[in-house]
Amino acid sequence: MSRTVKLKKGYDIRLEGVAEKKLAGTVNPVLYGVKPTDFPGLVPKLEVGPGDTVDAGTPLFHDKLRPEVKFTSPVSGKVISVNRGERRQIMEVVVESEGSRFREFGNSDPLSLPDVRIKEKILQSGLWPAIRQRPYHVIANAGESPKSIFISGFDTAPLAPDYNFIVENSNLAWLQTGIKALSKLTSGSIYVSLNADSSGNSILETLDGVVLTYFSGPHPAGNVGVQIHHVDPVNKGETVWYINLQDVFALGRLFEEGIYRPERVIALTGSEVIAPQYYRMISGGSLKPLAEGKLKQGGLRCISGNVLTGRKTEPEGFLGFYDSQVTVIPEGDYSEFFGWAAPGAAKLSFSRTFLSSLFPRKVFRPDTNLHGGERAFVVTGLYEKVVPMDIYPMHLFKAILAEDIDMMENLGIYEVAEEDFALCEFVCPSKIEIQSIIRKGLDLMRNEMS
Amino acid sequence: MNFLREKLDKLKPQFTKGGKFEKLQSVFEGFETFMFVPDKVTFKGSHIRDSIDMKRTMTVVILALVPALLFGCYNTGLQHFRSTGIEPAIFQAGWYGFLRILPLIIVSYAVGLGIEFIAAQIRGHEINEGYLVTGLLIPLIMPIDVPLWMLALAVAFSVIIGKEIFGGTGMNIFNPALLARAFLFFSYPGWMSGDLVWTDGLVAGKNIVDGFSGATPLALSAAGEISKLPSFMEMFIGTIPGSIGETSTIAIIIGAAVLIITGVGSWKIMVSVFGGGLATGLLLNALSANPYMDLPFYYHFVMGGFAFGAVFMATDPVSATQTEKGKWIYGFLIGVFSVLLRVLNPAYPEGVMLAILLMNVFAPLIDYYVVQSNIRRRLRRAKVALNTGVK
Numbered sequence: 001m002s003r004t005v006k007l008k009k010g011y012d013i014r015l016e017g018v019a020e021k022k023l024a025g026t027v028n029p030v031l032y033g034v035k036p037t038d039f040p041g042l043v044p045k046l047e048v049g050p051g052d053t054v055d056a057g058t059p060l061f062h063d064k065l066r067p068e069v070k071f072t073s074p075v076s077g078k079v080i081s082v083n084r085g086e087r088r089q090i091m092e093v094v095v096e097s098e099g100s101r102f103r104e105f106g107n108s109d110p111l112s113l114p115d116v117r118i119k120e121k122i123l124q125s126g127l128w129p130a131i132r133q134r135p136y137h138v139i140a141n142a143g144e145s146p147k148s149i150f151i152s153g154f155d156t157a158p159l160a161p162d163y164n165f166i167v168e169n170s171n172l173a174w175l176q177t178g179i180k181a182l183s184k185l186t187s188g189s190i191y192v193s194l195n196a197d198s199s200g201n202s203i204l205e206t207l208d209g210v211v212l213t214y215f216s217g218p219h220p221a222g223n224v225g226v227q228i229h230h231v232d233p234v235n236k237g238e239t240v241w242y243i244n245l246q247d248v249f250a251l252g253r254l255f256e257e258g259i260y261r262p263e264r265v266i267a268l269t270g271s272e273v274i275a276p277q278y279y280r281m282i283s284g285g286s287l288k289p290l291a292e293g294k295l296k297q298g299g300l301r302c303i304s305g306n307v308l309t310g311r312k313t314e315p316e317g318f319l320g321f322y323d324s325q326v327t328v329i330p331e332g333d334y335s336e337f338f339g340w341a342a343p344g345a346a347k348l349s350f351s352r353t354f355l356s357s358l359f360p361r362k363v364f365r366p367d368t369n370l371h372g373g374e375r376a377f378v379v380t381g382l383y384e385k386v387v388p389m390d391i392y393p394m395h396l397f398k399a400i401l402a403e404d405i406d407m408m409e410n411l412g413i414y415e416v417a418e419e420d421f422a423l424c425e426f427v428c429p430s431k432i433e434i435q436s437i438i439r440k441g442l443d444l445m446r447n448e449m450s
Numbered sequence: 451m452n453f454l455r456e457k458l459d460k461l462k463p464q465f466t467k468g469g470k471f472e473k474l475q476s477v478f479e480g481f482e483t484f485m486f487v488p489d490k491v492t493f494k495g496s497h498i499r500d501s502i503d504m505k506r507t508m509t510v511v512i513l514a515l516v517p518a519l520l521f522g523c524y525n526t527g528l529q530h531f532r533s534t535g536i537e538p539a540i541f542q543a544g545w546y547g548f549l550r551i552l553p554l555i556i557v558s559y560a561v562g563l564g565i566e567f568i569a570a571q572i573r574g575h576e577i578n579e580g581y582l583v584t585g586l587l588i589p590l591i592m593p594i595d596v597p598l599w600m601l602a603l604a605v606a607f608s609v610i611i612g613k614e615i616f617g618g619t620g621m622n623i624f625n626p627a628l629l630a631r632a633f634l635f636f637s638y639p640g641w642m643s644g645d646l647v648w649t650d651g652l653v654a655g656k657n658i659v660d661g662f663s664g665a666t667p668l669a670l671s672a673a674g675e676i677s678k679l680p681s682f683m684e685m686f687i688g689t690i691p692g693s694i695g696e697t698s699t700i701a702i703i704i705g706a707a708v709l710i711i712t713g714v715g716s717w718k719i720m721v722s723v724f725g726g727g728l729a730t731g732l733l734l735n736a737l738s739a740n741p742y743m744d745l746p747f748y749y750h751f752v753m754g755g756f757a758f759g760a761v762f763m764a765t766d767p768v769s770a771t772q773t774e775k776g777k778w779i780y781g782f783l784i785g786v787f788s789v790l791l792r793v794l795n796p797a798y799p800e801g802v803m804l805a806i807l808l809m810n811v812f813a814p815l816i817d818y819y820v821v822q823s824n825i826r827r828r829l830r831r832a833k834v835a836l837n838t839g840v841k
Contacts, residue, residue: 237832308498368497370490394772425499
C-alpha cells in the first residue's frame with residue numbers, strides 16, 4: 001500500500017505561459033556547451049582543448065578533487081572554445097556538433113553486473129553527475145552507498161513541465177532498465193514520488209522495483225528534498241541519492257545501447273514565448289535554435305530552468321545539465337512611480353497586501369524587478385509558510401550567516417538544498433538572497449566535514 | 451512622471467560619492483525610492499520576486515493605525531470640550547483634536563527620521579522604513595498634554611538607545627515605541643500618570659467645569675472606585691480619557707482586521723494576548739479579594755492600552771518571538787502580566803507597557819526552547835534510525 005503525504009505549506013506561483021502538451025519537434029543545435037558552473041563545489045580540470053575531436057561520451061573535463069567524476073561531451077564533433085569568466089574560471093566548454101559518433105561503453109543487463117562495474121560505467125559515460133546526494137546537494141560520492149535513492153515523478157515549480165507528458169513521449173523500457181541499474185547502488189529502496197492528482201493514471205505507477213509515494217500540496221511538494229524529508233529523512237552521517245527522472249531514461253539507454261545520449265523532452269515556457277510547447281533536445285544544446293523566432297519583442301530574461309531556481313542565460317547560451325525547462329520572462333529594469341503604494345490588481349504577491357489577492361485564480365506575468373531594496377530580517381513567520389518541512393528557516397539562515405557549524409547541523413542543514421528555500425527568497429519582503437545563503441552554508445559544511 | 455524621473459536622474463550624481471552633497475546620499479536615496487520603486491532587477495537566485503517590500507508592509511500597519519488615529523483626534527477634542535462643559539459636534543471635536551495631535555506627530559517624525567537618516571548615512575545603508583510605523587505609534591500612546599520637548603527626548607532615546615546601538619531596524623530587543631513611553635514614564639512620571647495629562651487643557655486648568663476629574667478608568671479602578679467607571683459601551687467605543695490612540699476598542703478592532711486580513715500582523719499573538727488576559731481576569735474574578743479583582747474580566751480588554759498593545763505593540767515582529775509556537779506563549783504571557791500588573795501592583799495603574807517590554811526580554815528565551823525541541827526531535831529521529839538498524 002503506497003503512502004500519501006499531504007502537504008499544506010507552500011505556494012503555487014501561477015504564471016502565464018504554461019507549455020501546451022504538444023511535442024513540437026526535435027531541436028538540433030550546432031553548438032553544445034557543458035558548464036562546470038552547473039555543479040556546485042566542482043573544481044574542473046580540462047581534458048581537451050580547442051580543436052580536439054570528440055565523440056559523444058568523450059570526457060571534456062573532470063573534477064580535480066574526485067578525478068573519477070567525468071563530464072563528457074553530449075554529442076560528437078569538435079571542441080571549438082573554452083570560455084572563461086572572472087579569474088579565469090571555466091564557464092563552459094563548447095563543442096560544435098558533427099556526425100554521430102558514440103564512444104562505446106558496451107550494452108549489458110545491469111542486474112548481471114556487480115555494483116562496482118555499474119558505478120564504473122556510469123562514471124565513465126559522464127552520466128554520474130546526474131546522480132546527486134543529500135547532504136550538500138552535490139554530485140554523489142561514488143565511494144558511498146546511500147540508504148535510499150529518490151526520483152521525483154513530478155515537478156511543482158512555476159510553469160514546470162508535465163512529467164507524465166514527458167514519460168508518454170519517452171522510451172519506458174529505458175526507464176525500467178535505469179531503475180534496475182540504480183537498484184544495484186543501494187541496499188535500501190528506490191522511491192518514486194508522484195503527484196496525488198495523477199494517482200491511478202500515471203505510467204510511472206507501472207514501474208517495477210520502486211516504492212511509490214504520493215504527495216499532495218503546493219510547490220515545493222515536487223522538490224526531491226521535501227520528499228526525502230517526509231519519507232526517509234537524512235540524519236547526520238547518512239546519505240540519500242536522487243536523480244532527475246529524465247536522466248534515468250539516459251541511464252537505461254546507457255545499459256541497453258552502450259552509449260551516452262542525454263536526450264530530453266524540454267518545455268519552452270514563459271509569458272514571452274509566443275507558443276509555449278515541448279521540444280526534444282540534447283542536454284547542453286544551444287538555446288538559440290530553440291528560441292529563435294519564438295519569442296515576443298522587448299527586454300527579455302532567458303532562464304535555463306524555472307523562474308525560482310533556474311540560471312540566467314544569454315539567448316545564445318546553453319541548456320543546463322539538470323534542466324528540463326526554459327523560461328522566458330520580461331526584464332524589469334524600470335522604476336515605478338509610487339509602485340509600493342499602488343493597489344496592485346496585477347501584482348503578484350504571496351502576501352495579501354495587494355488587490356490581486358482577491359482573485360486567487362489569476363495568472364500573472366511578472367518581470368525580474370526586485371520590487372524594493374534589501375533590508376534586515378524584519379518580518380517573521382513568513383518563510384515557515386512556504387517550507388513544508390519540520391525546519392525553522394529563519395533560524396537556519398541566521399546560523400549560516402553566523403557560520404555556526406553545530407547549529408546548522410542541529411537545524412537540519414543536511415536535509416536541505418537552496419531550491420527548497422527558493423520560495424522564501426521569492427516571498428521575502430526584505431529581499432534577502434536566501435538561496436545564496438543556503439549554498440554558502442552547504443559549502444561551508446561540506447568543507448568542514450571533509 | 452517622466453519629468454520627475456528625469457529631474458531625479460539629473461540630481462543624482464551630486465548625491466553620490468564625490469558629489470557636492472555626498473553626505474546626504476542616504477536621504478536622497480530615501481526620497482528617491484519613496485517616489486520610485488528602483489529599477490533593480492534580480493541578479494542571482496529567484497528571478498521573480500514578490501511585489502511586497504518593507505515600504506508596503508509598513509504602509510499596511512500605518513493604514514491599520516488610521517482608525518485609531520482618527521478616533522484619537524475626535525476623542526481629544528471631545529474630552530477637551532467636555533472639561534469646559536461643552537458638548538461639541540463631531541467635526542468640531544475632530545478638528546480641534548487634529549490640530550493638537552499634529553504637532554506631536556510632526557515632532558515624532560522629524561526627530562526620529564532625522565536620526566534614522568544620520569544613522570543610515572554613517573552605516574552606508576539604505577534608510578529603513580521601520581520608523582514610519584514607530585513614528586506614528588509613539589504619539590498615539592502619549593497623553594495629549596505631553597510637552598513637545600519631552601516627546602522629542604523620548605523619541606531620540608528610543609531610536610538611539612533602543613534601536614541604533616543594536617544595529618538598527620531588525621536588530622532591536624525592545625519595541626521602540628514602548629521604550630519611548632517607558633522612558634518618559636520613569637523620567638517624568640508626573641507627565642505620564644495622574645488624572646490631568648489625559649485631557650487637553652486640564653494641566654493649565656482654565657475654564658474647567660466643576661466635577662470633571664479627567665481620571666482614566668484604570669486610575670479609577672486602581673483607586674477602588676469601580677462605581678465611577680464609565681459604562682462598558684463607553685469604554686468600548688472609546689469616549690474616555692486615556693492615551694491618544696488607545697481609547698477606542700472599536701477603532702483598534704478595525705485596525706486588527708486590516709493586519710490580520712493582509713497577514714502583516716500575527717493573529718496568533720493578538721489572540722493569545724487576549725487569551726492570557728481572559729484567563730487571568732477569570733482567575734482574579736474567582737479569587738475576588740478586592741473590588742478590582744471583582745471587575746468583570748472583559749473590562750480589562752476595553753480599559754487602558756490592552757487592546758492597542760495586543761494589536762499594535764505585541765505584534766512588532768522584531769521584538770516578539772520569531773517562532774510560531776513561541777508566539778502563542780509570548781502573547782499569552784503578555785496578557786497574563788498585563789492584567790496581573792494592573793490589579794495586583796498598586797504602583798503602576800497600567801500594566802500592558804511593562805508586560806510587553808518584559809516579554810520582549812524573554813522572547814529570545816522562548817524561541818530558544820521552541821527551537822531546542824526541533825533539534826531534539828531531529829536527534830531522536832537519528833537515534834531511532836540507528837536502533838532499527840537502518841543504515
